[in-house]
Amino acid sequence: MTQHTLYDKLWDRHLVDTLPGGESLLYIDRHLIHEVSSPQAFAALREKRRPVWRADANLAVPDHAVPTRNRDLGVAGIRDGLARQQVRRLQDNCRETRIPLIDLTDQRQGIVHVIGPEQGLTLPGMTLVCGDSHTSTHGALATLSMGIGTSEVEHVLATQTLRARKLKTLRVRFHGELDEGVTAKDMVLAMIGRLGTAGATGFAIEYAGPTVAGLSVEARMTLCNMSIEAGARAGLVGYDGVTEDYVRGRPGAPDGADWEAAVTHWRGLVSDPDARFDRDEVFDAGALAPQVTWGTSPEMVAPVTGQVPVPDEAPPGQRDDLRRALAYMGLTAGQALEGLPIDRVFIGSCTNARIEDLRQVASLVRGHRLSPRIRQAIIVPGSGLVRLQAEREGLADIFECAGFEWRAAGCSMCLGMNDDRLAPGERCASTSNRNFEGRQGKGGRTHLMSPVMAAAAALTGVITDVRGL
Numbered sequence: 001m002t003q004h005t006l007y008d009k010l011w012d013r014h015l016v017d018t019l020p021g022g023e024s025l026l027y028i029d030r031h032l033i034h035e036v037s038s039p040q041a042f043a044a045l046r047e048k049r050r051p052v053w054r055a056d057a058n059l060a061v062p063d064h065a066v067p068t069r070n071r072d073l074g075v076a077g078i079r080d081g082l083a084r085q086q087v088r089r090l091q092d093n094c095r096e097t098r099i100p101l102i103d104l105t106d107q108r109q110g111i112v113h114v115i116g117p118e119q120g121l122t123l124p125g126m127t128l129v130c131g132d133s134h135t136s137t138h139g140a141l142a143t144l145s146m147g148i149g150t151s152e153v154e155h156v157l158a159t160q161t162l163r164a165r166k167l168k169t170l171r172v173r174f175h176g177e178l179d180e181g182v183t184a185k186d187m188v189l190a191m192i193g194r195l196g197t198a199g200a201t202g203f204a205i206e207y208a209g210p211t212v213a214g215l216s217v218e219a220r221m222t223l224c225n226m227s228i229e230a231g232a233r234a235g236l237v238g239y240d241g242v243t244e245d246y247v248r249g250r251p252g253a254p255d256g257a258d259w260e261a262a263v264t265h266w267r268g269l270v271s272d273p274d275a276r277f278d279r280d281e282v283f284d285a286g287a288l289a290p291q292v293t294w295g296t297s298p299e300m301v302a303p304v305t306g307q308v309p310v311p312d313e314a315p316p317g318q319r320d321d322l323r324r325a326l327a328y329m330g331l332t333a334g335q336a337l338e339g340l341p342i343d344r345v346f347i348g349s350c351t352n353a354r355i356e357d358l359r360q361v362a363s364l365v366r367g368h369r370l371s372p373r374i375r376q377a378i379i380v381p382g383s384g385l386v387r388l389q390a391e392r393e394g395l396a397d398i399f400e401c402a403g404f405e406w407r408a409a410g411c412s413m414c415l416g417m418n419d420d421r422l423a424p425g426e427r428c429a430s431t432s433n434r435n436f437e438g439r440q441g442k443g444g445r446t447h448l449m450s451p452v453m454a455a456a457a458a459l460t461g462v463i464t465d466v467r468g469l
């Protein structure tokens, strides 16, 4: 019998037609929408007088442009004119098209990639798209999930289908037991360090192996989230009991007899044992140290115990890029990462702002204070429900006692599209996924790391190996 990968199965089950020129038409089960990448798509539909095909297959939420303070003021509390307009337009577009909206003042509001799984709107076996590159996150629930561009957003709204080319498959297997203080974030940063930011271009990555089997769905989301930073369009993890426990009881999950029927189907959402992948990579997770980026691309990463590279020792073709990155980051060749002074700390983003991330941070900072060297440390939960849960568990009190600012949900300082930004030259320990020049504010310097590593930096004021705390 032919053996299929999970990607093949999801693809085949959603294939509507094969188009001339090698493209295919895929049926899309779920479309998520945010305020930044959707206005032009709605405007184009309006102009062409085309209706939305299936409003209830969509869900919209404002997240990128929203403030993380004074949330009770609603849209009026957004100071920036463009941001306010984007959020208003999303409200208007949803009202006109009857697309469900989780609005700014709704307790369920949050980062689109956090609330999909949280609400049970991301379900195993689905195809899911969103005009946002980190849509790969949802693949942790055995879905085929991809980021799309604005013209594709329009196409999906109008037809509930996507024109797509089949990706190649890359299986990334992790074996070994993670050291205490080493997390899924370190696994994926180390992977990107080896593959490079274009290393998985044209591929869907399936994460597999015993280490991945032992991870929670939330940690698997961290892996899938950053697949895009290795160039992959999608990340996937096969369905198992961990997935089942995560999905059970969520608002959008089926129940009763429907649940039984669903899980019978979902249990087949794994790659067959002898399925052929186009490529394989293997990592020893047991040998990993916490990872920290030192440069201006996620592939510019090293173990916290390591050093910043020496451009003169690198292959000639890479030297200029390395020099430029070091100059931007204000670092000298060969400098140790440990001990590097940090100005600000950002714990949040669709990579690492779920309840488990916050629990890990709390267990480290409980009873301690921020280093006086830190100008500001903010914790931004991935959703209003994560925020509520953290407050119920007493985590928020722990953060505030330690000197962290406890904010409302949104993309926040992951990117400079709202009030939360770095000032030029400021160095930030950040749990987000991109460290490009100016990503967190013009001239800001980003070091990507895990939540516990960011918490360690907050307590000591310098980049610190959390395993020694």
Ligand SMILES: CC(C)[C@H](C(=O)O)[C@@H](O)C(=O)O
Binding pocket: 036, 037, 064, 131, 132, 133, 134, 147, 415
């Ligand atoms: C603004 C949005 C379209 C963008 C993305 O596509 O990922 C953002 O979420 C990001 O993380 O850079």
Ligand code: SF4
Binding pocket: 063, 064, 111, 113, 132, 134, 349, 350, 351, 410, 411, 414, 415, 432, 433
């Ligand atoms: S948290 Fe960051 S990476 Fe995630 S969707 Fe928002 S801006 Fe993009």
